[in-house]
Amino acid sequence: MLPNNQSQTESKKPHSVLDHAVHLSIQPGQLILSPFRRWFxxxxxxxxKFDRAVFLFDLVLMSLIGALFAVTLFLILVPPKQFRDDINFRATVAPHEVISGASSTLVIDYENRTKETLRNPKLDLAFPKHFLLQSVSVNGSNVDTHNISLNDIPVGGTGTIHIQGVMFGDVHGTQTFESTLTFKHGTKQEITDRKIATYTFSPAHSTLELGLSLPDRAIASQTMSGTITYKNTGSINMRSVRIKPEWPNGFTFIDASTQIQNGAFVLSNIRxxxxxxxxxxxxxxxxxxxxTFTFHPSFVFDKDAYKQETLVASIPILPAQIQLSHSVESNILTPGTNAVFxxxxxxxxxxxxxxVKISLTSKDPFLTKHESFASEINTLKQGEEGDVTFTISVRSSVDAALLTSYENLRVRTNAIARYEVAGSGxxxxxxxxxxxxxxxxxxxLNFESFARYTSPGGDQIGRGPLPPRVGQKTSYWIFWNIDDTTNAIENAHFEGTLPEHVTFTGHKTSSEDNSVIFDPQTRKITWDxxxxxxxxxxxxQVFSVAFEVALTPSSTQIGSxxxxxxxxxxSGKDRFTGGILNESKPDITTNLPNDQKAQNKGNIKP
Structure with a gap:
């Protein structure tokens, strides 16, 4: 005989297909209601007292709160449709590919899909920073402002706005335009509304075109030169451009034709x-x-910079084969002499x-030869070494127009070796x-010493008869000038001696505070x-002094x-190099071929 509980369990089991179906249909409901029963x-x-009624009331209240929360969430996530949502804006750009620094046209099409006429519409256009606006037209008519008054837009009405201008922005960055349409609508009550639309474009290229010219190969431990080429391919001037170099590892920058400012080459007004x-x-x-050489260009507007297309180039490098060094025989070079290297x-x-060809070159104009070559060396085996001597003349003077610096100059020289690898093919x-x-x-040193009776402009500064006559006084002005010096000169000393029949009048003038001194005993005139x-x-200005002398000829001087x-x-001392300067000049006579009034009047007359 089965236990009581077992018989009860078995009595609850379904005994037919219909009973099984009813049992299965009841189970989900029981599962759903089970937590509520436990909670109750x-x-x-x-x-x-009325526990079931209170429970049902709370259950209904919580359901209402949940429904209210769901409705609120829906309204937040899915806002109701606005009147302005039926006003459509669409933007395209021509050319299809936007280029930074080039002119392009933004085309904005609008359409009124509402069921009302848009009254008193006004369109306000906002452009990216530093956008250069060239023209705006609305429905084929040019306007002079980006605040545009439109005609009323009927139901189904359309229009087109053309905006032509130049975008300056980061290549592959974003440029954002915005249009705000303000209008009135409403049949019973007038409502002011607005529609805001934004349009974003990305420049794909730049009007700043860069190129890099490098040698076919470089050699380790040696100097190398390269050239960056740039071109403004656009139709407007570029006010300011920065090109920031990213030098390769192991490369030391030495010099460039354009000065680096704050880590970048700066170019102004590229037409x-x-x-x-x-x-x-x-x-x-x-x-x-x-x-690998990398250069990062940017358009610069005040404190804003827009990155353009980066220039990247690599160069093969070879190990060094020849080691070069050179020296000069003297530690300073002197104009008008020979230099031995x-x-x-x-x-x-x-x-x-x-x-193997060894040469010596200089990029400065001070040597008479830009590059001097030694005799070719047929073969140079591993570890072999030697010396080559070059004797080159130093120019006596150099025109200032050939220089960019005028003081404390140096002569820059480099040794160069050109060679082939034997047997390499x-x-x-x-x-x-x-x-x-x-x-x-x-x-x-350009030391000038001369006399004048008249100034270069023709004014008479001397006194007395011309030609000079025996027993009569004729005065002249003597000039000492120093010009075209590249270094300061210390302890400069000028001197000359007055012959018989010539006296110092005491009249003098100088570019400095001090002037000449005359010693009657030695008859020397000096200027220190x-x-x-x-x-x-x-x-x-020319560094100069001038003083007046008077000649009273004797009869022994007649005819000459x-x-x-x-x-x-x-004499003096070069302050930069310490070199001693000495220069003498011929005697000054009454023969003055370059003086307008005194020329051909130098011979003494009775």
């Missing part, structure tokens, strides 16, 4: 269609991997070199440039100046010119 028995049963170049020089260290070379590579000529040697240059400044700069000043000499 735990918190309500026996707690209240439409124009181009230019930036030449740069640097030196590689012991580099083994091929270096000695170049030392050595094959530090693992290959035999052939057709490669006829390519390799080039190695040695380190630059910078040698101080003693100043050139502590410092003569550099005078090569075209903006500086008379001497006015003799033993004329200048």
């Amino acid at each position: 028995h735990k918190h309500y049963a026996g707690q209240y 439409a269609g124009s181009s230019g170049e930036i030449h740069f020089t640097g030196k590689f260290g012991n580099v083994t991997e091929n270096p 000695r170049v030392h070379y050595k094959n530090i590579g693992n290959e035999t070199l052939s057709h 490669d006829p390519t000529q390799n080039k190695v440039v040695g380190d630059e040697l910078s040698t101080p240059l003693t100043t050139q 100046v502590m410092r003569v400044p550099s005078t090569l700069n075209p903006e500086t 010119p008379a001497t006015l000043l003799k033993n004329i000499h200048f």
Whole structure:
């Protein structure tokens, strides 16, 4: 006999297909109601007089709160449709590809899909920062402002706005335009509303076109030069451009034709269609991997900069084969003399070199030869070394127009080796440039000493008869000038001696505070100046002194010119190089071929 509980359990089991179906249909409902039953028995049963009614009331209240929350959430996430939502804006741009710095046209189409006429519509256009507006037209009519009054827009009405201008922005960045349409509508009550639309474009390219010219290959531990080319391919001028270099690892920047400011080359006012170049020089260290040069250009507007297309280029690098060094025989160079340079070379590579040509070059105008060559070396084996001597003349003077700096000048020289690798089958000529040697240059000296009876303008400054006559006094002015000096001169000393029959009148003038002194016993006229400044700069003045002398000829001088000043000499010390300066001048006589009034009137008359 089965236990009681077992029989009860078995009595609840369904015994037919219909019973099974009813049993399965009841189970989901019981599962759903089960938590409510537990909640009721735990918190309500026996707690209240009408516990079932209170439970049902709370259940309804919580359902209402949940429904209210769901409706609120729906309204937040899915806002109701606004009247303005039926006003459509669509924007396109021509050309299809936006170019930073180039003119383009933004076309905005609008359509009124509402059921009312839009009254008193006004369109306000907002442009990206530094957008250069060229023209705006609405429905084919040009307007002069970006605040545009439109005609009433009927139901189904359309219109087109053309905006032409130049976008300046980051390449692959974003440029955002905005249009705000303000209007009135409503049949019973007038309502003011507005429709705001934004349009975003991304410049794909730039009107600033960069290129990079590099040697076919570079050599480790050697200097290398490159050229950045730039061109404004657009139709408007570029006010300011920055090109920031990112030099390769192991490359040391030395110099460039355009000055670097705050880590970048700065170019101003690049005119439409124009181009230019930036030449740069640097030196590689012991580099083994091929270096990559990177340049980051930007359009600059005050404090804003817009990145343009980056320029990237690589160059193969070879290990160094020849080591070069050079020196100069004297530690300073002097104008008008010969300079002796000695170049030392050595094959530090693992290959035999052939057709080796050693030369010495200078980029400055002070040497008479830009590049001097030694005899070719047929072969240079591993570890072999030698010396080559170059004797080159230093120019006596250089025109200021050839220089960009006028004071404390140096002569820059480099040794160069050109060679081939023997037996390699490669006829390519390799080039190695040695380190630059910078040698101080003693100043050139233009010391002028002459007399005048009339000024260069024709004014008479002398007195007395011309030609000079025996027993009669004729006065002249004598000038000492220093010009075209590249360095300051210390302890400058000018002197000359007055011959018999010539006296110092005491009249004098000078570009300095002090002037000449006359010693009656030695008959010397001297002028001592502590410092003569550099005078090569075209903006500086000639350093000069002038004084008056009087000639009273004797009968022994009849028929020939008379001497006015003799033993004329200048001496001083170059403040930059320490070089001693000495220059003598011929005697000054009454023969003055360059004086308008005194020429051909130098011979003494009775």
